Amino acid sequence: MGDDHSSLLRNLQSIVGEEWVSDDQAILESYGKDPGFNTVLRKHQKDPNMLPELVILPETTEQIQSIIKIAKDYRRCVIPIGTGNNQTGFCIPIRPKTISVDTKRMNRILKIDEVNMTAIIQPGVSYARLQQETMKKGLWNGGTPLAPSNHHLISQIHAFYGLWQSALKYSMGIRALVNLKGVTSEGDILETGSACLPRAGNFWWYGPGPDLKGLLESTTTGSIWFITEATLKLFPWAGGDWPNEEVIDRPPLPANHRIYFVEFRKWEDMYQFFYEVSHNAIGSHMNLCNDTFNSFNTQPTIEETERKFKEGYFPKLLVYVILAGVSSTKQLEFEERVLMDIVRDTNGILRTDELKEVLSTWHGDAFRSATSMRMGRRGSYHLVKMSELPLNCVEEVYKDHMSLVEGTEHYMTDEEIPWVYIHDRGYWSLNETDSYFDQNDPKECERTMKRVTTGLFRMVTDENNRTGWYICGLEPLTTLYGPKIGPNFHLLLKKIKMVFDPTDTMNPGKLINI
Numbered sequence: 001m002g003d004d005h006s007s008l009l010r011n012l013q014s015i016v017g018e019e020w021v022s023d024d025q026a027i028l029e030s031y032g033k034d035p036g037f038n039t040v041l042r043k044h045q046k047d048p049n050m051l052p053e054l055v056i057l058p059e060t061t062e063q064i065q066s067i068i069k070i071a072k073d074y075r076r077c078v079i080p081i082g083t084g085n086n087q088t089g090f091c092i093p094i095r096p097k098t099i100s101v102d103t104k105r106m107n108r109i110l111k112i113d114e115v116n117m118t119a120i121i122q123p124g125v126s127y128a129r130l131q132q133e134t135m136k137k138g139l140w141n142g143g144t145p146l147a148p149s150n151h152h153l154i155s156q157i158h159a160f161y162g163l164w165q166s167a168l169k170y171s172m173g174i175r176a177l178v179n180l181k182g183v184t185s186e187g188d189i190l191e192t193g194s195a196c197l198p199r200a201g202n203f204w205w206y207g208p209g210p211d212l213k214g215l216l217e218s219t220t221t222g223s224i225w226f227i228t229e230a231t232l233k234l235f236p237w238a239g240g241d242w243p244n245e246e247v248i249d250r251p252p253l254p255a256n257h258r259i260y261f262v263e264f265r266k267w268e269d270m271y272q273f274f275y276e277v278s279h280n281a282i283g284s285h286m287n288l289c290n291d292t293f294n295s296f297n298t299q300p301t302i303e304e305t306e307r308k309f310k311e312g313y314f315p316k317l318l319v320y321v322i323l324a325g326v327s328s329t330k331q332l333e334f335e336e337r338v339l340m341d342i343v344r345d346t347n348g349i350l351r352t353d354e355l356k357e358v359l360s361t362w363h364g365d366a367f368r369s370a371t372s373m374r375m376g377r378r379g380s381y382h383l384v385k386m387s388e389l390p391l392n393c394v395e396e397v398y399k400d401h402m403s404l405v406e407g408t409e410h411y412m413t414d415e416e417i418p419w420v421y422i423h424d425r426g427y428w429s430l431n432e433t434d435s436y437f438d439q440n441d442p443k444e445c446e447r448t449m450k451r452v453t454t455g456l457f458r459m460v461t462d463e464n465n466r467t468g469w470y471i472c473g474l475e476p477l478t479t480l481y482g483p484k485i486g487p488n489f490h491l492l493l494k495k496i497k498m499v500f501d502p503t504d505t506m507n508p509g510k511l512i513n514i
């Protein structure tokens with residue numbers, strides 16, 4: 001890289017200190033890894049652009065400002081990174097001369113406002129950390145995705161909106177965002193919502209003019225600006241101190257919470273159950289936790305996972321519901337009575353046997369997920385199809401998914417039924433099927449990629465499919481599917497990118513190529 005590289009390195013070192021910038025090959029390699037099929041294939045093809053030129057760990061908004069300005073001067077690209085664990089390739093460089101900006105040192109909770117129930121956090125704060133600190137005060141952020149809770153809250157919401165297991169009551173993480181602060185590709189500091197009005201304060205997400213937060217908070221995958229602070233809503237936490245897990249994989253349920261596993265033999269009964277629980281406004285979590293997830297999340301090895309899956313140990317239609325006694329234990333008793341009535345009326349089978357014991361990993365994972373990385377042992381998880389229809393499309397999604405899977409050679413857990421999150425008291429549901437593959441086998445990886453893109457194509461072109469999620473965020477998918485989603489959708493994205501980042505400094509190739 002010659003002198004250009006050396007002088008860039010020196011300049012960056014002068015901002016954060018020598019120890020926080022590196023061009024060491026071993027460190028760069030660790031920032032060029034991702035188990036998504038697109039990145040795994042690039043790895044097999046030995047694509048040299050996957051490694052960043054430099055990795056830097058800033059500590060303040062002002063340091064990020066300086067990094068972005070220097071990057072521009074040196075015509076470098078910038079990728080913001082949380083834990084880098086999105087499994088989709090969002091943090092992997094596409095272009096040469098990329099600076100990976102890791103936010104792990106920006107891990108301060110700047111304020112917990114107990115009265116107004118908000119927290120101001122830096123981008124390096126994880127779900128686990130925020131929960132740990134807020135739960136001590138009888139508050140929490142309202143949930144966790146089924147992703148490891150070391151994932152950073154801001155990057156998680158930024159990448160995938162924060163699809164929480166507690167979406168029944170608390171909706172998506174993105175709904176909890178109040179205000180954002182960040183650095184634009186020009187190196188300016190920008191605040192959204194009421195925070196941008198002098199003296200108004202940081203409590204309301206609309207500011208003067210268009211809703212900038214809406215534009216900046218998600219789907220941009222670090223490709224428009226760099227978030228350095230976020231204000232989030234908090235909610236009352238009934239669980240007291242986080243319980244100690246004295247036996248590994250057998251975590252106790254937090255206090256004032258109850259969990260129920262309800263099996264169904266018919267799809268229609270399960271839909272009715274979803275409907276009744278939602279519309280009676282009970283419970284905090286309700287998810288169809290499928291046999292694949294149950295196998296991965298409860299078994300310690302791949303061999304055991306495969307054995308449990310093959311023998312059909314976990315029922316296909318198994319819903320878990322969590323009740324929370326937020327106001328009192330009487331609330332728990334009342335909600336339990338309502339739930340039992342609904343189970344009976346919808347022909348549900350309440351599982352209180354050995355299965356419940358095996359599934360007790362969910363006691364912790366439903367609030368602060370820890371074991372979900374076990375899915376990553378067999379390559380990565382990959383979405384094939386999602387759908388958002390009112391509660392009753394699980395079977396449809398399953399059949400669609402199976403028609404793709406059955407047509408190709410596949411790994412057995414690809415035969416999963418969708419994982420279903422029920423959102424907003426049943427206002428909508430989200431159904432996700434995944435594909436697993438062996439990262440060491442490029443052929444299997446290629447097959448998976450083909451299957452996933454075929455599924456996406458079907459989804460986008462199907463007039464009855466009310467979804468647009470996950471498709472755009474990574475080129476060439478955006479440009480490929482843009483014209484199908486709507487006339488000139490991809491061109492609109494291009495214009496947005498041109499306004500915020502005309503020199504394509506921020507995470508190029510993610511969101512849209514310009």
Ligand SMILES: Cc1cc2nc3c(=O)[nH]c(=O)nc-3n(C[C@H](O)[C@H](O)[C@H](O)COP(=O)(O)OP(=O)(O)OC[C@H]3O[C@@H](n4cnc5c(N)ncnc54)[C@H](O)[C@@H]3O)c2cc1C
Pocket residue numbers: 079080081082083084085086087090091103123145146147148150151152153154155156157158159160161162163164220221222223225226227228372373375376381507510
């Ligand atoms: C096993 C597993 C299960 C999962 N299940 C779920 C689930 O149930 N629900 C769900 O919603 N998600 C789920 N995910 C997705 C995962 O939680 C997200 O991809 C999340 O982004 C990972 O967090 P991270 O800190 O590693 O983000 P990263 O991968 O570091 O970053 C994600 C994106 O955000 C950008 N970014 C990071 N920091 C900033 C910043 N400060 N400013 C601007 N852009 C930034 C990055 O450039 C990148 O494009 C799952 C992931 C795994 C591995």
